[in-house]
Amino acid sequence: MLIVFAVFTAGFLLVRADIITEAPVGQLFVYELHREVFQREFEPFHKVFGQVYNDPMVFKCNKERFPDLPRWLRFTQRDAYDNGFLYGTPLPRDQGRNIIEIFVINKRNYETFKERLVINVGPAVKQMPYQAEFFIELREIEKVLPAAVQAEIKLDIQNLWRTSRLEFVNITSALDRGGRVPLPLPGYFEGVYVKLGSDQPFSPCMLRLETAEHQRECASGGKISGDCSRCTNPINCITWCKSTLFDLSKPVPPAPLPTVGSGVLAWGGEFSPPESPPDRDFFPDYIVTVIVPLALVLILCLILSYIMCCRREGVLKRNAKTPDLQLYHHHTIQGDASELRRMAGGDRRTADRPRQCLQPLLMAEQAMAES
Template sequence: MAEWTSLVLTVCLASVLVVKADIKVHTPVGQLFVFELQRDTFQNEFPPFLRHYGRVYNDPMVFKCNKQAFPDLPDWLRFTQRHPYNNGFLYGTPLAQGKTTIEITVINKRSYDTAKDRLIITVDPPAKRMPYQAEFFISMRDIEQVLPSTVQEDIKRDLKRIWKTKTLDFVNITSALDRGGRVPLPLAGHFEGVYVKVGSDQYFTECLLRLQTAEHRRQCEVAGKDTVPGDCTVCSYSGICVTWCKSTLIDLSRPVAPHPAPTVGTGILDAGSVYDPPESPPPRDFLPDYIVTVIVPLALAILLCALLAYIMCCRREGLEKRDAKTPDIQLYHHHTIHENTTELRSMAAGRGVPPPLSTRSMFNSRTGETAPSFQTESPRVPLILAQQ
């Protein structure tokens, strides 16, 4: 029984996890490294979602990448994947030699199966010397649209024509969002922009040298739009055209004098010298801040409370003033309604009481009996004449 259980567990684990050989790649120091995580490669590792229909679905996949035994990627390496139906890209520029192992976890968002793989990146010494570098800005593309090798070749082909050289290599590709750019609107025709840095061992052409002139910078500031310096109008595809006002040149052939290191003393005063401490800052008067922060809001609150109390308590008319403004006939009807209501409530206890006065007629033509007149001290109540 134990042997059958172990056999079943082995078969189940073999159906979920696929053991593959490690992926080994090499890249030189100082040049762009791009590795595309293709979904088609991992699609074969997952069983079809509906096997009995004989169909293989284009499953959405999400890639998770991290350095082995670490929760994140190395400092020089980045990962991007726009949508689960798109391929992922690992890209960056290594600055030091060494070997890095990247763990790749693939999650199938349809069946929630997982697969793992390992990428071993070996960083070799610099293969080429590129003292002359230039950084160009492409405004009509996102980062994942520039990383494929076919697009890189198109960009490099145009830059070679501008630079007039055949030895041109990518140094780095960075999204404009990593440089402080704003997130574009989720509309067609709006892109985040990409900075592309290339390098060569050949000096800049006259067309590129115009980027450093004061006239070109003045035209960019005055015109408010991109200006093409000279004959730098090479653009095979409209989506990968260079924005010249945001392009710069970098000359690494000129040695830069390092800043002098600060002199470090012994920390001990000489004999007979006096320690002169730095002056303390002058005392600050916090009374104006206290008045603006506490006194002024408190005075406004007290003023508003007094105004509210006056409106609610001192502006009331009172009962006598209200009655003086009310017509006499309206007051008489009001008193009559109250008296009738009180009388009807008193009759609720029994039915053997005499009929209320309100039910008697004002004048009986047969007997000549009349109802007693309404007695009141107010001379403003009008008299009701009996019918004759």
Template sequence: MADWTGWRFILTVCVTSVLVVEADIKAHTPVGQLFVFELQRETFQNEFEPFLKHYGRVYNDPMLFKCNMQSFPDLPGWLRFTQRHHYDNGFLYGTPLAQGKSMIEITVTNKRSYDTFRDRLIITIDPPAKRMPYQAEFFIPLREIEKVLPSTVQEEIRQDMMRMWKTDRLDFVNITSALDRGGRVPLPLAGHYEGVYVKVGSDQYFSECLLRLQTAEHRRQCEAGGRAKIPGDCKVCSYPGNCVTWCKSTLIDLSRPVIPPPAPTMGPGILDAGGVYEPPESPPPRDFLPDYIVTVIVPLALAIILCLLLAYIMCCRREGVYRRDGKTPDIQLYHHHTIHGNTSELRSMAGCRGVPPPLSTLSMFNARTGETAPPFQTDSPSIPLILAQQEINTDTLPR
């Protein structure tokens, strides 16, 4: 019975793996509004281990997400991806600016088993859902990009800004990390964050507390010390990490379209009859002689003067024994004269010694007994060389 249960499990796995059809993930977003899609590790964990939950085995594996546009190595220009750690979820976020459709390939790698799973996300970009001519961008210094993208945190920030704006018709336009704006990477310590720029929009005009951002007094306070005094009704943040920096916040009014400058008027390009063509005046001639003197002649003259000075010091300022003329000193002759005099002095001192030479310097001296042997004529034909060497050795002589 146990064998049949095992075979049934294997058969179920095989049949299920054959019948599984990868379904595309579909998402919709309007033009001009923030799009966020969260890649949850738990969802893809079920794809790697679909049958282990039934047997009491649940894994929490680290996963690596890689996203790119279909048939392309990177993402569209309006879309970005972030994943801080392999144990964190990934986020695709951005603000589309034109209608269309984007197909994103998602490749998931299980860092425990190194299995790979691939899925596809189809993003349909619809026409603008609403018109938001009044927009405001706020800087939140105590946040990081992946901590702001979850829907719960977005709702907290939205509720705070709705109280500041005095309206509930408020939507996110864009969320950008301060690193993408040229900010510096923070230290990997607690309490250091990269900061996030949050842009929201509405069809309602700005409130009174937001209009203070455009006053001259507010700009003067920011330029003086970097901090501006904000009334109590604007200091609304339910969580300290969601408080904004007012000196880095701006208001954007799109209700007044910017009139482009008029195009230049083009003439017919035909010279009037009887007219005379007058070409533009050529620039005045320029004399390059002063530049040539400063860049070439002056450095060359300085180099020649330095060479002559060095030659005079090396050749004409030598000291020592005078030459044959008795006036010009010669340092080589002086060295030679000094060596010759020292040698003569050492020889005269050696000749005046009256002490007999030590015995160790004499020939045929025995260092152990102190005896000396008379010199032999080792080259005599009557004494063999080997016999003479044996007799010379005084250690073997009888005493």
């Protein structure tokens, strides 16, 4: 009975319905992976005495049968104790069905859980010919993707744009735009670019961004006189000099067609090949690369030969400096060793008595002392 219950529980955890969501073309798509939702999936294995662990989790996302995500979709998760986010803006060529596999890894016991997210990318729902991009310096990408923070930013932009018909087009980290990685200290942020669009024209305040006076003030780095942005939350304040307007309502003139020629190349005259290069004397190079190294090797060989052959001490000179007692010991070592072997291997009664190696020298010294 327990085995059947375990199999049923495992099957219930593994077999789930796919999560289906829609993503219109040209609008920002954000899907938040909540840790507490997946924590319940591990609950039967983590519940101990009525307590559920707050385990760290890591999300791994990829397109089904592919090693990575679709080109328009990105994933971010700052820490194992933070939620993950799938976000991006699909283009018209990305329409279709995207099946995303989400693997949840429990970092406490390394158990895994798999879920499928189906994203149906459909045609554009709203036409947004007027778009504007703003830079928020005191934000990071994970802190801007939640819906509550997006609502705060949109409210500030609505007051600036003077319209409530705004939609997010894209959110990009400054690191993806070539920004520098901030220091891991409080008060340093990577920065975020937010792009919004609307079917309403820009406000007169926003049109100041395209004036030559505004560009000169931003280039000089001085005080900006035309900044009319307001922010209810100080960390949501935009950088006015890094704001850009995109007016897509004006038709883009087509590129000029290439001029069709006659197909015959113009006469360029007779071909004049370049002259041969002047003769070069390679003898100096030969001296530097061959003669000089050989001369150095020869000098080193002569020095080494002199040290090895002419600076030797010699046997006679060495013996003259060595005391007679030491020389006598040196010459009698072999004989004494043979005598010891003979005494050790033979009968002690038949072996010769050991000779005193120092007796001749002692007698000679005694004779010199008496004289």
